[in-house]
Amino acid sequence: MLAPDGQEWLSRASRGPQQVLGRSGATQALSRYALMYPAKADTKDALVQDFHSFRQALNVASADQRVLVLINAPANQESKLRESLRSVANAEAVIGRFHFDFEQGTQWKSKITGTRNEPGIVLIHPGEFGLKGKVLKQLPLTAGSEQIIATMQQANAQFAATTEKKVYSQHVAKGSREGIYFEGAVPYGEDRDGDGEIDRRGGDRGRGGFGGRGAGGRDAGGRGAGPRPTP
Amino acid sequence: MIRRFALVFCLAALSGCVMAQGPRPSNLGASNLDLGESGIQWYTTWESAETEAKRSGRAIMFVAAATQCHGVSGVF
Numbered sequence: 001m002l003a004p005d006g007q008e009w010l011s012r013a014s015r016g017p018q019q020v021l022g023r024s025g026a027t028q029a030l031s032r033y034a035l036m037y038p039a040k041a042d043t044k045d046a047l048v049q050d051f052h053s054f055r056q057a058l059n060v061a062s063a064d065q066r067v068l069v070l071i072n073a074p075a076n077q078e079s080k081l082r083e084s085l086r087s088v089a090n091a092e093a094v095i096g097r098f099h100f101d102f103e104q105g106t107q108w109k110s111k112i113t114g115t116r117n118e119p120g121i122v123l124i125h126p127g128e129f130g131l132k133g134k135v136l137k138q139l140p141l142t143a144g145s146e147q148i149i150a151t152m153q154q155a156n157a158q159f160a161a162t163t164e165k166k167v168y169s170q171h172v173a174k175g176s177r178e179g180i181y182f183e184g185a186v187p188y189g190e191d192r193d194g195d196g197e198i199d200r201r202g203g204d205r206g207r208g209g210f211g212g213r214g215a216g217g218r219d220a221g222g223r224g225a226g227p228r229p230t231p
Numbered sequence: 232m233i234r235r236f237a238l239v240f241c242l243a244a245l246s247g248c249v250m251a252q253g254p255r256p257s258n259l260g261a262s263n264l265d266l267g268e269s270g271i272q273w274y275t276t277w278e279s280a281e282t283e284a285k286r287s288g289r290a291i292m293f294v295a296a297a298t299q300c301h302g303v304s305g306v307f
Contacts, residue, residue, distance in 0.1 A: 002291040004284040006277075013293075033290045040288035047283040051275050060275065062305035065266050089272075096269035130305040160267030168259035168306055175303030182304030 048089045049100040054108040057101035062130030070122040071102045123155040129180045
């Protein structure tokens with residue numbers, strides 16, 4: 001937990017909610033932090049979410065099983081849209097149900113079916129593994145807030161009605177069987193000793209160790225350190 | 232609760248998806264949340280979370296995790 005300045009630590013960092021927020025309950029602990037730092041600005045004007053890349057946005061939307069809202073606008077219109085879409089992204093019917101990403105250009109279209117030529121607000125159904133997707137709806141950049149929210153609600157309902165809920169263990173197993181591979185920005189493995197390098201177990205065998213299981217253990221044996229091709 | 236914090240889910244740092252005292256991805260079931268229902272509205276870049284925290288004065292819950300497990304995407 002960090003103070004609003006992003007610098008002051010309010011808690012220690014650890015891996016489990018209980019270790020950070022205490023055993024009395026995460027909700028109680030979060031409520032205490034909320035009382036310490038009450039909102040001083042209207043939360044309905046909160047910034048719209050964004051990702052570092054469309055590739056990452058698609059992956060996370062798939063993981064969270066949410067519709068991805070892509071704002072594909074020319075550079076000279078993007079900042080204005082970041083402002084005007086605040087009321088949309090923070091609307092009660094929208095917040096917490098979607099992911100948002102701003103992208104310029106057309107590179108994102110290579111992973112998505114059903115795209116159009118013109119820029120717009122594109123509602124995307126992410127694929128099972130977040131490597132591809134399809135367009136559910138597209139709106140012009142000039143669409144009004146009410147129209148956008150209504151269309152997003154329709155897309156969300158359509159998505160929920162036509163998508164199978166993931167059981168993550170089965171998802172991982174299926175992905176492994178099918179050779180699904182996502183090259184992340186961060187190397188596989190862990191730096192538990194804090195030396196800035198991914199820990200290796202028993203020499204350089206795979207993507208790092210977790211004490212005999214996981215990516216550095218059983219599964220890493222046959223994979224080696226290099227990436228596998230994405231099917 | 233979701234509006235009280237500037238929540239950031241940093242897709243970096245810890246890789247491998249192992250949580251101490253928690254289940255491994257190979258043991259995870261389904262989310263408790265039904266599809267289409269409202270969950271946490273994360274900020275997915277540090278810059279946006281920090282900007283929003285400063286704007287709103289709300290605390291930051293910083294979560295770092297891997298984007299995938301065993302190279303399989305669409306997990307976290």
